[in-house]
Amino acid sequence: MSKNTTAQLQQADRNHHLHPFTDFKQYSATGGRIFSRAEHIYIYDSEDNQFLDGMSGLWCCNLGYSQPKIIEAVNQQMQQLPYYNNFFNCSNQPAAEMAKALVEVTPDGFNNVFFTNSGSEANDTNIRLVHRYYDLLEKPNKKLIIGRKNGYHGSTIAAASLGGMEFMHKQYRGIDYVHHIDQPHWFAEGGDSDKNEFGLQVARQLEAKIDELGEENVAAFIAEPIQGAGGVIIPPDSYWPEIQRICNERDILLISDEVICGFGRTGNWFGCETYNYQPDLITFAKAVTNGFQPLGGVMVGDKVANVLKTNDGEFGHGLTYSGHPASCAAGLATLSIMQEQNIVENTAQTIAPYLQQQLRSLSDHPIVGEVRGTGMVAAIELVKNKNSREKIADDSAAAVFCRDQAINNGLMVRAVGDAMVTAPPMVSSKDEIDQLVQRLHRALDATAKEYNIK
Ligand code: PMP
Secondary structure: OOOOOHHHHHHHHHHHOOOOOOOHHHHHHHOOOOEEEEEOOEEEEOOOOEEEEOOHHHHOOOOOOOOHHHHHHHHHHHHHOOOOOOOOOOOOHHHHHHHHHHHHHOOOOEEEEEEEOOHHHHHHHHHHHHHHHHHHOOOOOOOEEEEEOOOOOOOOHHHHHHOOOHHHHOOOOOOOOEEEEOOOOHHHHOOOOOHHHHHHHHHHHHHHHHHHHOHHHEEEEEEOOOEOOOOOEOOOOOHHHHHHHHHHHOOOEEEEEOOOOOOOOOOOOOHHHHOOOOOOEEEEOHHHHOOOOOOEEEEEEHHHHHHHHHOOOOOOOOOOOOOOHHHHHHHHHHHHHHHHOOHHHHHHHOHHHHHHHHHHHHHHOOOEEEEEEEOOEEEEEEOOEOOOOEOOOHHHHHHHHHHHHHHHOOEEOEEEOOEEEEOOOOOOOHHHHHHHHHHHHHHHHHHHHHOOOO
């Protein structure tokens, strides 16, 4: 393979590569950074600049980049059986073993999995499963799904329709049987109300929406335990118990989209355990293979699985790569590392509280309005005025500036709205968390200076 220079790679990329969530015109004018290698929690660009990865890739490399066991497992599987499908009564060893391994790590009552390649496809699959479930129960009118504004469930037409990202909805015609209620974003939308009172109010919108649409027409409610892409929206304590009450009282299914929260991010294996609710379906992807291979899926709870598995008739849904042997081999290796090293438990006891505590030290900074987070995920809201929560600039410009400053300081973080978001790998050390917080502090200082806030 020819070794192109950075300039040649950038040129090829600008000219020919259409990137996800990118302004194509702007990118073809400016180009971007080419990443070439990674080690532990650090990524390196083609000029060997080092960055501490405060986002675990795209919320997926929870164990960092140096995991030879996963690579070895994929390598071995590729040599033995690089591909075979799971249609027509066929399976393969890693897919069967991965199904069983997932049952072990997911909450009680989850004994079945449907594999996909991504979180988006898993959420499309949720719709198919839920519709099939109610059809089999002879309730064919139950087709409507309720999601949340500013929720993110993926980018396929169906997954993006489940999500509540308005700027995405504006760019295509979505499916018409999804409805949205407000998000539990107290800092942005709660005003002066009591946090828990606000949590109850927004949760009760679900009840009102079910009544408006008719319980006989509503199939499911889908939500992330913590909205990730929406800006790490930590729900008030009152929120999930109220959602659980409403779902229990009504005949609708609860889907917990754990694509970000799953596999330890919130301090437990799954976000629904952190917030103590019992979903009927769980969406997973990303960290299930530590991001090393594409794999997603739906964990199907017994209530739904029992109906699906005791009725005749084919479920007309599936993907060429559902249960791909190499992806499942990566998943098996990832889960075994997590179990052998007690990653979730150790993280919850040591590095997660340390991260949260160190980030809270930024609360006194003149442009920080709120630091929120749990486990290994957090957001820092930037404000001009702490009391009024006035924004620093329009169009999230201050957060974008701050993110660019962080990147210039060797720290990969994300800007969402007016917040800085971080979700570092669970294998980070205390020294590395100190480094992350120091670099973030410098970026905040530079932003305060830029906007002349003292
Ligand atoms: N659900 C959630 C909660 C997500 O955060 C994401 C991706 N960020 C998805 C679904 C979509 O996953 P994918 O990009 O693998 O399709």
